[in-house]
């Protein structure tokens with residue numbers, strides 16, 4: 482039986498959902514990865530851009546609508562949820578996704594958050610939680626730890642216990658609740674996809690590092706950990722799990738089946754008619770993604786291997802273009818040019834591996850179903866993590882970064898060759914491994930051309946931040 486993803490017609494590509502507005506986030510900001518995850522989820526669902534709306538408030542994270550090629554509304558600080566609620570009630574045929582930050586959603590918009598959970602309108606709320614007001618230069622937010630003293634406004638910390646978004650969502654009635662880390666982009670894409678499919682109000686908290694005002698959040702990559710339990714369907718069970726939560730547990734906490742709030746909006750002439758329109762319709766059964774991941778072992782066909790190779794090269798091309806844009810925005814032209822060249826090279830690799838698959842029918846694989854974990858990776862081997870960059874990075878750093886990621890590709894193919902039972906896959910994986918080794922050698926030769934950076938290369942007396 483085909484999976485739900487396979488049944489959905491894949492007519493649009495990732496690029497179709499991406500607008501041509503270049504993000505102005507600080508290089509390394511976790512929001513880049515969240516944007517990727519949202520775009521991957523839209524692609525996977527094959528959403529009709531004309532039937533999709535992304536609504537936001539104000540903040541760095543609230544810039545997402547500008548970067549997606551669907552309908553967008555960059556609203557008022559803290560008011561994204563009421564705007565989105567009105568939109569979904571008036572146009573139930575739309576897929577409505579709301580994006581924002583912890584300040585926007587839990588401070589000024591905290592009241593709307595609780596009531597949106599309670600109301601249970603069918604939409605998805607994605608909060609990029611960096612435990613700080615990034616856009617206004619680093620003040621404490623409701624999710625900031627009480628002893629964080631990084632802001633001059635709160636030199637000894639706020640001394641106030643943080644707001645617990647998952648707990649508030651659960652107790653207020655949200656129908657789907659999850660937490661992810663921006664750096665786990667494919668897992669985040671999977672959760673967003675599932676959240677959109679799940680009826681009712683879905684809430685996804687994404688730990689998304691603010692590298693400028695909370696640089697220590699880069700460590701989330703090592704500190705976050707996957708939940709050891711499957712999601713709960715009983716709210717009290719989910720509540721018990723939250724009592725043991727350290728705030729860094731990733732996964733789906735809860736999937737509920739409450740009735741969705743969708744009043745009849747046919748124009749009415751009497752109060753009785755109006756009242757009767759506000760009934761709760763029959764409960765829709767929650768849909769869930771079909772996962773065949775657990776039952777699939779290794780890579781056991783040439784087609785599957787080629788699908789992985791094409792995705793790996795496309796992700797590399799996308800990552801380098803993205804990095805070049807980031808460096809352009811921050812006027813680091815030398816590194817921007819270097820990344821642009823690398824993107825062109827990766828584009829050629831895409832063409833080369835695509836040519837190898839000519840005449841074959843390659844399987845469609847959802848982003849979270851690629852088998853990168855064969856080599857111990859969560860993401861495609863060449864998908865450069867946005868938190869690995871710095872706006873002051875030098876060509877030496879850029880080439881070193883590229884070497885590190887090409888080496889991951891070498892490791893991936895070596896592991897595929899080692900673990901597959903299929904001789905044709907083994908042969909092709911070994912060939913690809915050799916090609917990747919050659920890329921590493923070429924890059925190493927190139928690295929020798931650049932001087933190693935001097936100490937203090939990343940010091941900046943006036944660090945950039947985005948302006949509203």
Ligand SMILES: Cc1ncc(C[n+]2csc(CCOP(=O)(O)OP(=O)(O)O)c2C)c(N)n1
Pocket residue numbers: 539540541542543558581582583584585586609611613614615616617622691949
């Ligand atoms: C009514 C109003 N009050 C205050 C502000 C100033 N302001 C802009 S963004 C922001 C906080 C944003 O923090 P968060 O939502 O966490 O987003 P981040 O920038 O961290 O992604 C504030 C207080 C505003 N724009 N409007």
Ligand code: SF4
Pocket residue numbers: 505506507509510511512541542611615616690691692693694946947
């Ligand atoms: S200040 Fe920079 S790093 Fe922090 S959230 Fe805003 S764009 Fe991201």
Ligand SMILES: [Mg+2]
Pocket residue numbers: 540582583584609610611612613614615622
């Ligand atoms: Mg924030």
